Amino acid sequence: MDRTRIHAFVQGSDQIRAAIKGLSPEELHALPIPGTWSIQQIVVHLLDSDLIATHRMKRIIAEENPLLIGYDETRFAKSLFYDKEPLEEVLKLFELNRNQMARILRQLPDAAFERHGTHNERGTVRLGQLVEDYTGHVDHHLKFVKQKRELLGKK
Numbered sequence: 388m389d390r391t392r393i394h395a396f397v398q399g400s401d402q403i404r405a406a407i408k409g410l411s412p413e414e415l416h417a418l419p420i421p422g423t424w425s426i427q428q429i430v431v432h433l434l435d436s437d438l439i440a441t442h443r444m445k446r447i448i449a450e451e452n453p454l455l456i457g458y459d460e461t462r463f464a465k466s467l468f469y470d471k472e473p474l475e476e477v478l479k480l481f482e483l484n485r486n487q488m489a490r491i492l493r494q495l496p497d498a499a500f501e502r503h504g505t506h507n508e509r510g511t512v513r514l515g516q517l518v519e520d521y522t523g524h525v526d527h528h529l530k531f532v533k534q535k536r537e538l539l540g541k542k
Contacts, residue, residue: 424443
């Protein structure tokens with residue numbers, strides 16, 4: 388894995404903050420596309436997903452071929468009160484979690500990024516691939532945030 392990806396992984400928190408800058412609480416909770424998540428829900432999803440991802444990364448680092456269990460992101464969003472989460476805390480937790488994981492990743496030898504676990508739905512998952520996937524996960528969801536901002540007249 389290209390170690391510069393660790394820096395990109397850390398930058399995810401800055402990207403999220405920039406993407407929601409200037410939005411009011413009403414805009415964060417708005418549903419400009421019915422049947423989809425609000426911007427607030429997207430941001431909370433990014434945190435929950437990251438917490439799960441970093442747990443998986445740590446298990447791959449510390450254990451031999453750990454079993455990694457999938458989860459239902461839609462049920463999380465529906466059941467865990469995403470619309471009531473204090474967004475500043477969510478953003479701070481995301482930042483702290485990524486910074487802490489990056490400190491661990493930077494100390495690993497190159498060979499560690501080839502370590503793997505077995506996901507119950509996806510099969511073999513390498514540590515380096517998880518770093519790549521979750522760097523891209525932010526980018527993936529920020530496309531939706533941008534689209535929603537535009538629909539709210541907030542370019």
